[in-house]
Every structure is written in structure tokens, then in C-alpha cells.
Amino acid sequence: MRDCVISEIVKYARKDKRIMLLTGDLGYNVTEIFAEQYPDRYINCGIAEENMISVAAGLAMEGNKVFVYSLGNFPTLRCMEQLRNDVCYHQADVKIISVGGGFSYGSLGMSHHATEDIGAMRILPYMQVYTPADPVEAESVLNEAYEYQGPGYIRLARGRDPYLHKEQLYKSIGLLQPFETNETERFDAVIITAGTILEEGIKAVKLLRETNLKVGLFSCPRIKPMDIDGIREIALKTRVIITVEEHNVIGGLGGAIAEVLSSLPEHAVLLRTGLEDSYTEVVGSGDFLRRYYGIDSEHIAWRIQEYFQFMGKKEL
Amino acid sequence: MENMGKITERADMQSVELARRIRLHALDMVNHAHASHIGGILSAADIIAVLYAEILNVFPDNPHAPDRDRFIMSKGHCGVAVYAALAERGFFPVETLKTYGDDGGNFSCHISHKRVPGVEISTGSLGHGVCVACGMALDAKMKGRGNKVYSVIGDGECNEGTVWEMAMLSSQYALNNFVLIIDRNSMQATGFCNKVMNMEPLGEKWRAFGWHVTEAADGNDHEQLRKAFKEDSLGKPKVIIANTIKGKGVSFMENELLWHYRDPQGELYQQAKNELMEADL
Structure with missing residues (x-):
């Protein structure tokens, strides 16, 4: 799903100059496709997620639509107060794209398993929370998240997840x-x-x-x-x-x-x-x-x- | 406020008069709301006054003008100083300051942007505001806008790890449009900074993180602050270490930790008021 989501972001970035992509030094072989095309809208914030989330809020307050790419607990639990005070309270247009949802990074161990993230993100006012099941859902999720002016959390699994839906969704992505x-x-x-x-x-x-x-x-x-x-x-x-x-x-x-x-x-x-x-x-x-x-x-x-x-x- | 005490005739009268008014408003507001933090408010009052009197390019009639300078009060517990400065600059009526901390009012004791024109963001938890400010400076720099971003932080606040994460990123992106002012009053919540968490040598730390460091030996002196603001940062983000006095302007509050918490009432309030009215700071 990750690859599908990044290419969707690149697609939106082509028509919308407000789109920026931030990463906390993750995404080797993932984010380059954005960084090479839009170097002036890509920021590698280093291995420093808390600052990254506040910086994302600052960029969003200046009118940008900010996507943050990171992994599991790093942009979520670790940054809980930055999300609460800086992003959500200010209704900043920041979307967290997180890989490694659940056990998807199996043998890496519990540090890399996100198993409280949905609960933590769900409790934050204004935060929308997405858990797409496959690339078909992920594409629709990205579309809705792009349209929504406010904070969002998109929980992905790995780079390439199997297609489960055989055809396009006939229902809006907000529905079961x-x-x-x-x-x-x-x-x-x-x-x-x-x-x-x-x-x-x-x-x-x-x-x-x-x-x-x-x-x-x-x-x-x-x-x-x-x-x-x-x-x-x-x-x-x-x-x-x-x-x-x-x-x-x-x-x-x-x-x-x-x-x-x-x-x-x-x-x-x-x-x-x-x-x-x-x-x-x-x-x-x-x-x-x-x-x-x-x-x-x-x-x-x-x-x-x-x-x-x-x-x-x-x-x- | 009807009586603002004696008016000083000086070259920098504007900022000095603003600082005096900030202090007097702050005293009344904290007294009215039974609120804390008067010590830190008084230490930062001169920095805020110089910023709002001379440095910041802001527009009371158009608080959201895209080319305005951004000011972020990262030490949000001293937001009173900013509320007072904004009112004096005409962002909203001075009268409304009297509702500080009131039920249903606009002015929370940690600075709020929600219903206060001119306040960019709400802060209160330390080590947040400077990072959001860094994002704003990044945007201005990447888009080639001419505006600057200023942020006041506490020296105690420099304990927060996020401050140093922000310092690294600002340096990496050579944010020469970004100016931090450290209100170094040398005290934090439970004691002197060097006893609680020694950050010295503070200037060397910032220099090592790639910042242009300048110091105001007396951070309550407007001329020294003015000089620090004007100094060329040589393409780097700039930090001004302003050595201030906690509780500055009220004799019994100066360097007294008690006034991080206590609100002046009764005779002490009156004495503080008299001192601030008569002072020639």
C-alpha cells in the first residue's frame, strides 16, 4: 500500500503546489520519487519525530497540505502531545502516513509493532483515522484525506500488500x-x-x-x-x-x-x-x-x- | 489603564513606555486572575516590548497579512506580556485585558490564539512553540517570502529535547530568517537553572548546533536587545541570549522563585504597582 500511497501523493503534488512531504529519515527507496520531483517541497527532518510533527503543524498553518511519512509508533505515540497541541488543536492540515500498522513488521519486535496507535489517534479531536485493507482502499483513503482540511492518520502495512478487492469500491470510503x-x-x-x-x-x-x-x-x-x-x-x-x-x-x-x-x-x-x-x-x-x-x-x-x-x- | 505613572523622555521612549505598560497591565491581570508566572512575565517584558515596538512587522488592522513577521511565544505561561503588547499596539481594546482568566473570557493564562487577534498559535507545554515556529520559518524561506519568524523561549525550556531537535533542523536548512530570543532569567520551576539542570555553557551549545549566537549582557536593556536584533546572523539562524532578571522591576520579586507562583494581592500588589509607576527602567 505504501508504494501506491506515495505515487498518489506525487499525483496530487503535480496539480497542487501546497503539498509537502516530510519524513523522519525513513523511506529508503520509497520517498525518492517525491523528493526528486519536488525537492523544494520535501523535508527530511532527521531522526527527530517530535520536532517533525510540530514543524508539520507550522508548515500547515502557512497554508501547506503536509504529508508526514514515518513508521508505526514513531509519528504517533511518541508525538502524542505534538499531535494534540500543535496539530489537532490548531486543526492543521497534517496527514500522518504510517507504515508498520499492527504486526506487519513481524520479526522486528514490539518496538516496531503499532498496536495502540488506532486508539491513541482516535481519541484526538478532529483527527480522522484510516485503516485501509489493500491498495484499492488505500487509493480512496488518500483521495478523501487529501480533500479533508485537517489532521488525519493513515495506517498502512507494508510496501506491497495484496489486492483483496477485485474491483473498485462502490461505496464511499467513509462507509463499511x-x-x-x-x-x-x-x-x-x-x-x-x-x-x-x-x-x-x-x-x-x-x-x-x-x-x-x-x-x-x-x-x-x-x-x-x-x-x-x-x-x-x-x-x-x-x-x-x-x-x-x-x-x-x-x-x-x-x-x-x-x-x-x-x-x-x-x-x-x-x-x-x-x-x-x-x-x-x-x-x-x-x-x-x-x-x-x-x-x-x-x-x-x-x-x-x-x-x-x-x-x-x-x-x- | 488611566494612570500609567511617570513618562520618561528618552530616545527609545516607545519601547520603554511599552515595557512599562506591559508590566503594569501584567501586574493588574495576574492580580485580577490570581494567576502565576509574574516573575517570568516581568523578565520577558523588555524583549516583548522591543519586538512589538520596533522589530516585528505586524499589522493590527490585518493580523493575518501574509507578509507579516510571525511571533511565537514558546514560553506560553508568560503570554500575559504578549496580550498586553498586542492590546497596546491596537490589535484589540486595552479594556479587554481586564477579563484575563475570567470564566468564558478570551485570555487563558497560557497564551491562546483562538479568540485573540494577533496571537499566532497557542502554547503552554514547553518545547512546542519553537518547533512550530521553525516550520513557519522553513515555509517563508522555501517560498522566498521576506518575512521573519521570531520566538521567545525560556532558559528552563531549553531542557526540552525538542528544542535541540529544532535547533538541528533550523541549522540544516540555514534558516537565516529565524530568530530565537532566550529569556535567560536563570530560574526555572523549582530553582536556579544551574542547580536544576545545568545548561551552561548555553551559548556554546547553540553555537555547536550551528546557530549564530549573540548575547545581551543585560537582557532588560533595550539598547542591547536592539543591537542584538540588528546583528547579522551570517546566513544562520540566530539566537539571542538575553540575560534577564526574573521579576524585573519589582524589588521584592527580583530573583525570588516564589513569584513564579504567587500572585500579588493587597499591600504587595500596591507596592509593586507603585514601584512600576515610579520606575525609570
Whole structure:
């Protein structure tokens, strides 16, 4: 997704002189394509993210549209107060493009796993939070983020992530994206995912085909503002909603959906899967970590089956 | 304010008179709001006065004019000095200063830009304002605009790591349109700077980071400040180390840490007021 996003930024930069790209000395073989074409709109701020975020705010206050490229926790958790006081309070047009969301840099270890970032960014007023699942979603996310005059956080995975959507999205990027799912139907369970872990959702749906459970699948490319109407609709059409994210179960996608459900008089049961208020403490690839922490396709399918075994399958 | 005390006839009367008014307003405002930080406000008052009387190219009728100089108060807890200077320069009525810290008012005790014309950004957490200012200076330099960016920071504030991150970037981009003034009153929240976190030799540190360093031996002296502002920075970002006195102008507040916190009331308020009215600073 990273490569797709950078080429989108270059595309926008061609027609919009306000666009600037900042990096905290990351993006070898990534940001050059921008830096070479627009050297006077590219700033390498060095390995100094906190200053970079405040500088981005200053540039945005002067009328620039500033994209900041960095990794996981560095432009987010590390810079929490710069984002709060300098960017968000001033509603500065700064977009954080962050690679390494979740476990995507698997064996690099917990320092390089962003697993509290969605929660941290979501709590900041004015901040929009995006978690595209594949390059198709990423392109639409970039388009919306470009149009929005204010702070945004775009959580990506790696350089080249597989295309999951086979065709262009037919719904606005701010809405839940049904994946091979007919939204008008009723379900036993609906899986909602944030980011590239949509691929585990796709596999889980396949695994559950052999059961008598009717399962829907949605990707959530924009966590804030949340598609509240979409969630409400789903909450009345299914027995169970299961959220899947490479993130703490607190504060991320699952937390955001819980907040919507809590104001409804009747709604589906919500099962949140992700890191159970813990860090990644074992070594392994992204795939291994998904299995280890119980958010791969088999665990998702198992959690859904387990619920119905325990509660019994009743019609809605 | 009806009575501003004795008017001094001097060549630099404008800035000296502005400094006196900033101090008198500050005393009233802090007294009214029972607010802290009068010590640092009084140390910075002369820097702010020289800036707003002579240095800054700003336009009270058009606070957002693109070619204005930008001024960022990075030591936001002393925003009172800036509010007072802006009012005296005509950005908004002097009368409104009386609402400092009031419920529903415009003037928060750490400087706010939201409803105060002329304030560029809100600060309060240290080591933020200078970094935003650096971004503004970068923009002006990259776009070839002629304006300058000025920022006042505290010497205690130099403890913040972001200040040095900013120092590196400003030097890397040779921001010769960027001027920092360190209000070096030698005291920070819990004591003398050299006891809490010794930053000396401060000038050498900035020089090592690639800045042009100039010093005002007496940072409350307008002529010395004026000279420092005029000095050519030889293509580098410039830092003026202004050696000020915390609580300057009120005898019992000078170099007394207590007045980082306490607000003058009753007899002490009256005594401070008398001293400031009569002073020939």
C-alpha cells in the first residue's frame, strides 16, 4: 500500500503546489520519487519525530497540505502531545502516513509493532483515522484525506500488500465496505476487520461455509469518523459482530464499534478480537503472530462457532 | 489603564513606555486572575516590548497579512506580556485585558490564539512553540517570502529535547530568517537553572548546533536587545541570549522563585504597582 500511497501523493503534488512531504529519515527507496520531483517541497527532518510533527503543524498553518511519512509508533505515540497541541488543536492540515500498522513488521519486535496507535489517534479531536485493507482502499483513503482540511492518520502495512478487492469500491470510503456480502440479508455473524487482516476475514468466511452459519464480512477503512449508520444497521441484522484487528482490543476498531452499540436499545453481541491488553512478546512473522494471538482465519471461525455452540443458534 | 505613572523622555521612549505598560497591565491581570508566572512575565517584558515596538512587522488592522513577521511565544505561561503588547499596539481594546482568566473570557493564562487577534498559535507545554515556529520559518524561506519568524523561549525550556531537535533542523536548512530570543532569567520551576539542570555553557551549545549566537549582557536593556536584533546572523539562524532578571522591576520579586507562583494581592500588589509607576527602567 505504501508504494501506491506515495505515487498518489506525487499525483496530487503535480496539480497542487501546497503539498509537502516530510519524513523522519525513513523511506529508503520509497520517498525518492517525491523528493526528486519536488525537492523544494520535501523535508527530511532527521531522526527527530517530535520536532517533525510540530514543524508539520507550522508548515500547515502557512497554508501547506503536509504529508508526514514515518513508521508505526514513531509519528504517533511518541508525538502524542505534538499531535494534540500543535496539530489537532490548531486543526492543521497534517496527514500522518504510517507504515508498520499492527504486526506487519513481524520479526522486528514490539518496538516496531503499532498496536495502540488506532486508539491513541482516535481519541484526538478532529483527527480522522484510516485503516485501509489493500491498495484499492488505500487509493480512496488518500483521495478523501487529501480533500479533508485537517489532521488525519493513515495506517498502512507494508510496501506491497495484496489486492483483496477485485474491483473498485462502490461505496464511499467513509462507509463499511461489504466484502462478497449482500448487505440486505440477515446473518448469524458479521466479521468486521480493520486493515490488511481483512484477508483473514475472507479465509474465515470460507471456512465457515461448511457450517450452517450465515456469515457476512465488512472492511472498515475509516475508523473515525465511524460509519455509525452502517454499524447500527448491521447490529440489527445479525446475532454476533466479531471485530478483528492487529491492535489492542481496547480503543481500536472493537472499542469504536462498542461505543456505537452501547447507545442502541437492542443490538448484536460484540466479540472483540485482537491483542488482549498485551504487547507482542514472541518472535515471529506477521502470519505467525496472527495465529499466536488468535486473530487468524481459523481462530476467527472458531470464535464464531464457539459462540453458537454455547448460546445455541436462534433465529433473529 | 488611566494612570500609567511617570513618562520618561528618552530616545527609545516607545519601547520603554511599552515595557512599562506591559508590566503594569501584567501586574493588574495576574492580580485580577490570581494567576502565576509574574516573575517570568516581568523578565520577558523588555524583549516583548522591543519586538512589538520596533522589530516585528505586524499589522493590527490585518493580523493575518501574509507578509507579516510571525511571533511565537514558546514560553506560553508568560503570554500575559504578549496580550498586553498586542492590546497596546491596537490589535484589540486595552479594556479587554481586564477579563484575563475570567470564566468564558478570551485570555487563558497560557497564551491562546483562538479568540485573540494577533496571537499566532497557542502554547503552554514547553518545547512546542519553537518547533512550530521553525516550520513557519522553513515555509517563508522555501517560498522566498521576506518575512521573519521570531520566538521567545525560556532558559528552563531549553531542557526540552525538542528544542535541540529544532535547533538541528533550523541549522540544516540555514534558516537565516529565524530568530530565537532566550529569556535567560536563570530560574526555572523549582530553582536556579544551574542547580536544576545545568545548561551552561548555553551559548556554546547553540553555537555547536550551528546557530549564530549573540548575547545581551543585560537582557532588560533595550539598547542591547536592539543591537542584538540588528546583528547579522551570517546566513544562520540566530539566537539571542538575553540575560534577564526574573521579576524585573519589582524589588521584592527580583530573583525570588516564589513569584513564579504567587500572585500579588493587597499591600504587595500596591507596592509593586507603585514601584512600576515610579520606575525609570
